[in-house]
Amino acid sequence: MFREAYKRKMDAIQPDASFRAALNERMNEKMNERMVGMNRRESGNARHVKMIVAVALLIALLITSAVAMVQGGLLRTEIEESAGETFTEKVQDVHASIGSEGFGFTIDEVVCEDDRMYLSYSTSVPDDGNTYLYALCIPKLNGEKMSYGYAFFYDDSFTPVAFPIGGEFGCQKTQVIPDIFIDSQIRDQAESLLEMRAIFFKANRDIKYAGEWKDYYAMMEKTNLQSEFGSSESFGDVLLLPDSDTLYYYGETAQENPEIHLCALPEYWQLWRELKEDRALDAKEFASTEIVELIDIIEISIPIDASETTEGVYNDLAQTKFELDGFEIEFTDFRLSHFGASYSADIRTDEQIPDEYTGDEPYSQFYTLLRSDGSELCSAGNSSFSSGNARRMDGGERVYRIDGDISGMIPVEALDTLLLAPEIFNDDGQFSHYDLENAIEIKPVYNPDKPEATPQPKFDFAENDSLSS
Amino acid sequence: MQSHSRRAREWAKLAMEKYMDMVYRLAYAKLGNQADAEDVTQNVMLKLLSCEREIQTEEHLKRWLIRVTANESVNLFRSAWRRRTLPLEETRVEGVLQDDEQDELEEALRTLAKGYRVVVHLFYYEGMSTKEIAEALGLSSGTVRERLHRARRKLKQQLSEKGGDYFV
DSSP, rough: OOHHHHHHHHHHHOOOOOHHHHHHHHHHHHHHHHHHHHHHHHOHHHHHHHHHHHHHHHHHHHHHHHHHHHHHOHHHHHHHHHHHHHTTTSSSEEEEEEEEEEEEEEEEEEEEEEEEEEEEEEOOOOOSOOOEEEEEEEEEEETOOOOGGGTSSSOOSSSSEEEEESSGGOOOEEEEEEEEEEEEEEEEOEEEEEEEEEEEEEEEEEEEEEEEEHHHHHOOOOEEEEHHOOOOOOEEEEOOOOOOOEEEOOOOTTOOOOEEGGGGGGHHHHHHHHTTTSSOOOHHHHHHHHSSEEEEEEEEEEOOGGGBBOOOOEESSOOOEEEEEEEEEEEEEEEEEEEEEEEEEEEEESOOOOOOOOOOOOSSSOOEETTTTBBBHHHHHHHHEEEEEEEOOSSSSSSEEEEEEEEEEEESOOOSOOEEEEEEEEEEEEEEEEEEOOOEEEEEOOOTTSSOOOOOSSSSSOOOSSSSS | OOOOOHHHHHHHIIIIIIIIHHHHHHHHHHHOOOOHHHHHHHHHHHHTTOOOSSSHHHHHHHHHHHHHHHHHHHHHOOOOOHHHOOGGGOOOHHHTSSSSHHHHHHHHHHSSSSHHHHHHHHHHHHHHOOHHHHHHHTHHHHHHHHHHHHHHHHHHHHHHHHHHOTTO
């Protein structure tokens, strides 16, 4: 019944005669233009054609650059160049931006895969030499607080994690929120409303790097909320930084994306107690302390369609076989997406590959994918696994197979070239460094003719016409 | 041996003669109005002319058209203005179905996410299997089956509420 009703409805949908005629005319015109160009090339007038192509490329480059600048969509631009039209559609290019007086907030891109969403956003402040802070409220989807990391701990009024921006920290920042859980209802809906709110402060304290976590931790004191602040609720102990004129952040390096945990400040809990403990702190209330001064609150609401934001994927390599010194590596599987990478490659040598390798063989190493500058692929949420094993193929041939799996968030930037680099370990088994001198340069591509490996369906159902199944 | 340009021209002619309606209906299924479907159809056909990829067979051509149509429809839909400008009434097709039936069907289809509408259309109208749909759209078969399953469930729910007898 449904099929028949649907067919009746769609049979009546067809282009009208005037549209057909106009499109036919346009197509003929274009075909003739194209034939003229092709005939010139085919008749040997290569120089002329090269000039046309060069001019066209220049124009295309200028247009592409202009679009990229306007949209700020670096990822999209790169993907278009390397993967063709089919790849670009996997990312919802939101680029909804708002702001005033030099303070800006933009939702950049949204990507989904199954029950996970990835969000990127940017903030900017005036280039006046001042250092500011911004905090992000937990984003909401259809009015509901989204589920990820910090969102499990705070409500949507104010997340007391602030990021320094401006001055030495740079006036523009792009951040990502990985691994947001979305339920199937969101995926089923034609449109969902994404709401985000950024709060800008001016810091009234110096901002300094405390060192690594252990250094930061050493500065902290354990405090019992009940005894220290007279809390009536048994909230337990918290770690606080003692009163100081400084806002500290920690990380492996000072340049790492700094986060300032405002909830490590005694003032935060003092205020929380004064507010009767029954609700979260509001940014405006927090801004009345001496720590910060509220500058602006910027909100964006934008409709998104989760079903159109499927994860983008590079599923192949431009070159899959590589000759190295004494052995050959051939990729048998490759997948790179916003959420990570996986790969398999077989190594073959002229010599017999033993069952138990000694570790001295040049090929018997762990290999990992790196960016072209040698840095790690994922900057956030990174976990990786690589292995190497000798195995016998169906025909009796022996190969050494390497497998790698990197999960995490791929940042918004170009990834047209990657390195497959051996990992070097110290004698004590600890990782030492990546051997970039012997790394292989690979170029991920999107190949529309290569079907994706079919994952096991979460559930099965008969492929029939019955809607009641 | 024919040059690439001549073959491209022949494929384009075939696409215009034989597959224009398919492209147009697929775009309509996804976008829900004829003006947008015309825009997409034109973009797809012009893209075919400049397609650098060698089309190998008619089946290859059909799959190419389906995928690019689905993608072009996304591009068009990205315009936030466009999303809100076309009321449901504009999509009514006169004289095809009974008014009530058309409204029910139209409303039910409207509640589907756009990615699901394409799968429903290819399955129910073009008669493609989930495997063929997956290949044409560049999705995994699992994804197509899941979308189809969810779309059916939602359609069933929507149409049952209106008392339709589509599920007999």
